[in-house]
Amino acid sequence: MLEGAGQVRRRGARSGGPAGHRPPERVPLPGAAARAADVRSRFVTLDLLITGGTVVDGTGADGVQADVAVAGGVIVAVGQYPVETDAARVLDATGKVVCPGFVDLHTHSDLTLLSAPQARSAVHQGITTTVIGNCGLGVAPLAAGADVDGVRAAVGYLDLDPGVDWSWRSYGEYLDAVAAARPSLNVAGLVGHLPLHAGIVGFDDREPTPRELDEMTSLLADALDAGAAGLSTGLMYAPLTFVRPAELVALARVVAEHDALFAWHLRDYADDVVPAVREALDVAAATGVRTQLSHLTAVGRRNWGSVARALELVEAARADGLDVAVDMYPYLAGNAPMAQRLPAWAQAGGDAAMRARLADPEAVARIRASWAADAIGWDEITVNSAPDPAVVGHTVTKLAAERGTDPDTVALDLLARHGNAVSMVAGGRDAGDLRAVLSHPASVIGSDGQALDVDGPTGRGMPHPRSYGTYPRLLSEHVADGTLTLPEAIRKCTSGAARRAGITDRGTITAGQAADIVVLDVGRLADRATFADPRRYPAGVDAVIVNGEPTTGRGQHTGARAGRVLRAGTKDKGQRS
Structure with missing residues (x-):
């Protein structure tokens, strides 16, 4: 019996020996798959076999039930494998969708x-x-x-x-x-x-x-x-x-x-x-x-x-x-630095110059006038990151009400104190x-x-x-x-x-x-992060594999760090460098 998706297990001898007791079997691949995998024979050692899932291949085509074979960090075949096929790891994706990362x-x-x-x-x-x-x-x-x-x-x-x-x-x-x-x-x-x-x-x-x-x-x-x-x-x-x-x-x-x-x-x-x-x-x-x-x-x-x-x-x-x-x-x-709300002239000279400019009453008056014509109001803007944690999670309008002042004053104060380090969520x-x-x-x-x-x-x-x-x-x-x-x-x-x-x-x-x-697991798939409680992982992402290495499973990070820097236009493209 194979384990559920997200539970990747190492397989041992089919006689029931302990996991890892013998090397994985070299299994036959169809000729076209062998050529695509650039192997010298029609046999390859599988590092991972994902079985029983519906493969939605990333081209826009409808899903088909198929197994996915992986060796050396590369997909070597997509098709149906015999029940007795062995591999170093097997992941049962029955009832699940298998798609590209x-x-x-x-x-x-x-x-x-x-x-x-x-x-x-x-x-x-x-x-x-x-x-x-x-x-x-x-x-x-x-x-x-x-x-x-x-x-x-x-x-x-x-x-x-x-x-x-x-x-x-x-x-x-x-x-x-x-x-x-x-x-x-x-x-x-x-x-x-x-x-x-x-x-x-x-x-x-x-x-x-x-x-x-x-x-x-x-x-x-x-x-x-x-x-x-x-x-x-x-x-x-x-x-x-x-x-x-x-x-x-x-x-x-x-x-x-x-x-x-x-x-x-x-x-x-x-x-x-x-x-x-x-x-x-x-x-x-x-x-x-x-x-x-x-x-x-x-x-x-x-x-x-x-x-x-x-x-x-x-x-x-x-x-x-x-x-x-x-x-x-x-x-x-969206999410952006709050300084994006300032007119261009007010940002000239860099972060320090911008912050200093906000102490000039004439400059402040010009900024207020420009804000009066903006397409969205401060009630639609929430501070989501700032060196002062007390302001995080509140709209600028709410902060103004708490301080007994107007929203423009609050925004100007935040920008003068923190510059580009304060960011906002804007609706x-x-x-x-x-x-x-x-x-x-x-x-x-x-x-x-x-x-x-x-x-x-x-x-x-x-x-x-x-x-x-x-x-x-x-x-x-x-x-x-x-x-x-x-x-x-x-x-x-x-x-x-x-x-x-x-x-x-x-x-x-x-x-x-x-x-x-x-x-x-499409039936359970859901974004559980919210604007009020954003640091929550989603439901229904059962397993993530990067360059052939299981990286998440059953809601946990495996500790794998198999990512590569993809250098465009060089001989190292796609290789870890």
Whole structure:
């Protein structure tokens, strides 16, 4: 009798000897599978056999009942195996769905993976590959002479553990640091525009000189040569708020030359979301760069419906031959540094200058005037992380009532004291817009979350529940409501996202692919994390396998840390480095 899903056991001799008493049997594979596995004979030693499940292979095809055979960290065959087949480990997935591990195209785990490499919040929801460096908020490369402290303050949203030592300069050195941490999942990385720009141009509102722009493009090319999967920008974050089209086009040309991805946190997601989409598509048209519009949404009731126009622009660009797609997560609230609410001019000069500016009455008056026209109010904004734990978990409006003052004053005080270290959860989104993006053929899924350790420094505060439950939420709620079929939802989470990042060796359950596999009990599948109680693992994710190694089972992390740094465009791509 085989054990239940999530209970991986080692098998011994069929005569009933103790587990591990003899080596696993070498079993025959069909010729095509043997060729895909690149074996010299039609026999291979199995490290893991997953039996009896319904395989939803990540291509969008309907599920079929099949066994999945794994050897050397690779899927070597998918089909029916004899009952007597032996293997080092056997996992019974009868009644369960077996699918590829989820490829999270959009995350901010750049530093949390160095603090918490077991990546518990990610792997427990089925994520086996994470793409870091999004929204322009990366941590490398850092030019010679860069203000490292200034950059670290500017990306404070990522910096949840002050104990993490920034000891790198080049992008390759940063990837080496991630590999040395031995994460539990695979990691691919985008170059963050912010450290690239701020390290050379600084934090003021000015264009780069021709020499500075040459230095930026050279540094970007070096990072792509070192294995970065692309570039991300975040045009709502200072100093990227000051970036002009010429810089974006110059950088995009370098990305296009490397056949890499350019991901955009747009310049606006509220009143000007459609012009912001046009800006990204204009750069794509000028350079031919593969383009990803990150977390496409429209904020504020008066902007609901704008997503439909944005998607029309994407469709027109694709019809013109541009490689453009979008991503989103299945929640009606986002998470970002609260400083994002400030007008661009108020953020000039970096974190320290911004905080000092908030002591100027004239500047404060201008900020208040700009806030009066914002699309969402302070009642829709909750402080979810700050050095002062007393403010965490409360809306700005509630904090104002407790203090006997107005919400603007509370927000200004928080920003003056904590700068980019205070972050918010912001609502103001429409369920219809969300469904339109999730169901669009050009969309894939990215959590916009972080890999966190509930028991460590990264587990503090009130994180957005997407860090714990994005994929179970999508595959339960948005399949149940008819937004997506299960096979199509899984495709958007696996091969669809992988191909956007240029990852070709994982994302499907087919022979020859890396053995990143998830076993789901679809009937129990649920996101149990909430905004009020976010640090909860989901139900129904019965087992997670990374590169052939069981990493979670029966709700527990096994301690395995089999993840690899996926260096794009190098001979080490897909290999631990």
